[in-house]
Amino acid sequence: MKSGDRDRSLEGLVEVALDTEARRASGFAPKREPFDPEPHRERLRGWIAVILVALFASAVFASFLLFWLLPDKSSELKDFLPLVWTPLTSVASAVLGFYYGAQARRDG
Numbered sequence: 082m083k084s085g086d087r088d089r090s091l092e093g094l095v096e097v098a099l100d101t102e103a104r105r106a107s108g109f110a111p112k113r114e115p116f117d118p119e120p121h122r123e124r125l126r127g128w129i130a131v132i133l134v135a136l137f138a139s140a141v142f143a144s145f146l147l148f149w150l151l152p153d154k155s156s157e158l159k160d161f162l163p164l165v166w167t168p169l170t171s172v173a174s175a176v177l178g179f180y181y182g183a184q185a186r187r188d189g
Contacts, residue, residue, distance in 0.1 A: 123184075130180045133173045140169055 144162050148155060 126180050126183070130177055133176050137169055137173045140165060 144158070144166075147158055151158065
């Protein structure tokens with residue numbers, strides 16, 4: 082390696098070092114803290130719980146609306162609605178139980 086090539090490569094290293102020092106001094110340096118996924122996980126769990134509760138509430142509202150709009154089809158609706166409500170209730174209860182159980186373990 083020629084001395085001119087070595088000088089150019091050293092200049093590049095010095096510029097990078099100075100640039101890094103300038104970023105640290107200005108507050109734009111990357112933080113060296115470990116990533117904590119807990120806040121993101123809790124936010125996602127909260128959104129899932131809200132979506133499932135809204136889905137359950139809309140199913141209840143829709144069933145009342147169907148019974149009101151189609152009174153002559155009430156026997157068919159009475160047979161159909163448990164097919165929708167049973168899995169929705171099971172999933173919503175499991176998710177909400179898991180969400181509040183995890184939150185109680187974390188807080189308590």
